[in-house]
Amino acid sequence: MAEAGPGGGITREELQLAARNHGTPLEALASEITPVGLHYLLTHYDVPAIDPEAWRLRVEGEVERELELSLDELRRRPAHTIPVTIECAGNGRAQLDPRPLSQPWLVEAVGTAEWKGVSLRELLDEAGVGHDAVEVLLSGLDRGVEGGVAQAYERSLPLADALGEEVLLAYEMNGDPLPPQHGFPVRVVVPGWYGMTSVKWLGRITVLAEPFDGYQNSWAYRFRQSKDEDGEPVTRIQPRALMVPPGVPDFMSRERHLSPGEHELRGRAWSGWGPIELVEVSADGGQTWADAELGAQPGTAAWRPWSWRWPVDSEGTYELCCRAHDAAGNVQPLEAPWNLGGYANNAVQRVVVHVGTDPAGD
Secondary structure: OOEOOOOOOOOHHHHHHHHHOEOOOHHHHHOOOOOHHHOOEOOOOOOOOOOOOOOOEEEEEOEOOOEEEOHHHHHOOOOEEEEEEEEOOOOOHHHOOOOEOOOOOOOOOEEEEEEEEEEHHHHHHHHOEOOOOOEEEEEEEEEEEEOOEEEEEEEEEEHHHHOOOOOEEEEEEOOEEOOHHHOOOOEEEOOOEOHHHOOOOEEEEEEEOOOOOOHHHHOOOEEOOOOOOOOEEOOEOOOEEEEOOOOEEOOOOOOEEEOOEEEEEEEEEEOOOOOEEEEEEEOEOOOOOEEOEEOOOOOOOOOEEEEEEEEEOOOEEEEEEEEEEEOOOOEOOOOOOOOOOOOOOOOOEEEEEEEOOOOOOO
16 A cells, blocks of 8 residues: 655545545534444445345355355344444555555544344354364455456454454344445344454355454455555554534535534544543643533444533633543544554544634524
8 A cells, every 4th residue: 555745635546535435524423323324334346236036145164064045045044233433444545644545534434323133143153163173264246356367355363353242244234224334235234243244245254263364354454554564454443533523514614613611522433442431522632621411322332422511601612532441441643653554543533613694604
């Protein structure tokens, strides 16, 4: 992955990516479950056209019984429905300096949906995992070229993680069949892991006796400072809190405007390393912090709501920030360390607010 030069603007290639992918509007954080059309979306290659009648899911490799299942056969198995927050590993990439050249995410690459499907663990139990198994390879039906190699998009999970209680083979999103862009007819949902692991348009599950060395595991999604490093794999989601920007926006800058008074700030926080235990809010750019009030999360794999009363009587310009702490002791940094791929940049959100006469008249 390359990086932009000093002062470099968005490239044509990045604009192409940004036009076919989209983030969740921050005002949608007010919803516990993100509407399908507002949920963030990243598509690596092309959205494949799949005939659901002809589609088959194969389970093979180090198993006692190979399986081949139609969509109807999969849907007849016991179903589970869980809300899961999924975040792109590149969320925050465009805020790094120098900026890695790829999908130029700011902070909106996240969403929470209710996913319905079959437990991957139950399906693997049905197939009978072999004694030599170490990983589970999840292969999508979308194809492209990366690193000069033609390939399907596929990622592997360590066996212990693949057997996690809430890993799903999902065929519904928010009560309806998956839309094409979200992986129709079946996708993987891996709670707590960055979105690259939740393979869409699933076609094959292969239980492996050796670690997978394909592009998406061995090269992409690794923390490295230079192309010469092997790097460490990107796995679980780092803690992050986001707020619903208060007031009304300036069209171009998205800076906010509101009148003096007491305002309730609201948002969501999540982490792949454990429950959120604390959210702090600052109105002075991170110099001083106050504890927010936490609400109940809709599920163990979903974000947690928070709120904070902000009394502001003086007109002027303020910089609002929020940061999350999880049960594992991880805290959002004020500035995230740089890496070549721009992954897991969970630096605190900063929202500029101009307090004065509200242009909306509120």
